[in-house]
Amino acid sequence: MKKLRTLLPLSIGLATCFWLQSCNSSPKAANQTATSAQSKLVLTGSSTVAPLATEMAKRYESEHPGVRIDVQSGGSSRGIADARQGVADIGMVSRALKENEKDLQAFAIAKDGVSVILNQANPVQQLSDQQIVEIYTKKITNWQAVGGKDAPITVVNKAEGRSTLELFAHYFKLETKDIKSDVVIGDNEQGIKTVAGNPHAIGYVSIGSAEYGATHGTPIKLLPVEGVAASIANVASEKFPISRPLNLVTKTAPTGLQKDFIEFARSPGVQNIVKQQYFVPATQ
């Protein structure tokens, strides 16, 4: 009965369908990759890594006709679970592996940081770690207490289970239960829109998305942490304290197409894609 519940048979069936389909539509291409015994790759996991992996997959597909790479986002936990169960060929995880996940193999393809963001209209230029902790636990509820205007603070938090939340909470030594928020958001974009629309809001999002937004006219600003400016450059030089690797994970040592794609994703040739997405190439 348990088999009924796993998606394994279904995904194998789907994979076969796609494989057959690709054979039908381009028999030539299928012959070229026939030696790799597989022409479809499934990546699932972190919504932070997914757009990056999608771009890499597009370029890989154009360089290897007949190969199909399917990228599905759904969070780092899903990346771990799917890679473990074999539902996906490669899992995407936007953090370092935990102790109990060391059975998996991780390959960093980029780095990212988490940045605290404020609305541009907010006069506050920096906050100490302690102040941020007190704001997120509602011990400080007015901007006046940290040198801003007399206005209540709108605390923007991420939904439970998101890796950005885990990284943020881990750095500030907060229990996710202790965080008291006014707004709970899903993805980075929603967080940026929320802070951009509210001059009294404080939030935290992936530094890549934040820097992209700030340099493209969204009225937000990134706060420094421990005096280090929140920027891609400082994540690259490992000066910025809240950062994380973006990993591709596999259950066993990668082989065939799997191995080829991971090598491709770590190669200097795709660094311009990583930079386009405001991440930091891991091989630097």
Add this chain to the structure above:
Amino acid sequence: MLNSNTSSQRHSETLLLWLLRGLALISGAILLLILFFLIWEAIPLLQQVGLSRFFTDASWHPASNEFNLAPMLAGTLLLTVASVLIATPLGILSAVFCHYYAPPAIAQPYRRLIELLAGIPSVVYGFWGLVVLVPLINRIHPPGPSLLAGTLILTLIILPTIALVADASLASVPPEYVKGAAALGLGRWAMIRGVVLPAARSGLITGAILETGRAIGETMAVLMVCGNVVQVPHSLFDPVRTLTANIALEMAYAVDNHRAALFVSGLVLMGLIALLVAIAEVLNRGQYD
């Protein structure tokens, strides 16, 4: 039963009868399958912690085994009731206007406009709410994303549903009733209130049920404007999280017990809808007693 004789004579009718029976069976089976699947996914957790803990736990922290759904149930009910209370009179009055007050040159374009409104995807309303309505509310009373924002957006989303169904049910009121009322010398409003609305009652109730169902089920727009904090709101300006938003926010990241807890949310939603349909059944039946 009445035409069993004729249908046995006519092959095509027998065929149609069985075809319809088959289709009805499939629809029913699909519903049962969904219900079965929900229960199947939720049962491991229900057996482990029991149903009562979903309403008595300290809070909703599924990662640390706290599964209180009550604030989200409250959020769902408050949002639904508030938006239905606003949208229903607006929708019915809009239909009355369309039928009995507007000149034909206005009534027809107005009807098309409402149909257009019904066709706009709810996520568009949600996006507008996030970038326009929420900052506006924030200026009046922070934080902005709130029960109020959700209610207004939901009202917009369900308004066309009730307006169009009310329109259709007013159109189906027999013209003799209207003529009879006119012959009695009733004024236009007296006729509408005393004759037309009672005659269209069943249709209006159906409309109200449909809009309520839409309000309960709406996810994306509500997720974008409600703030999604798990709490029982104390004022219109407090953020709330609905059961649907809860599933949408956390499903991608949920594994094991957390995932099962989301299926319990789904079951509770299903129970709400079933209750709604039962209420509609009772209301509609009362009409003929």
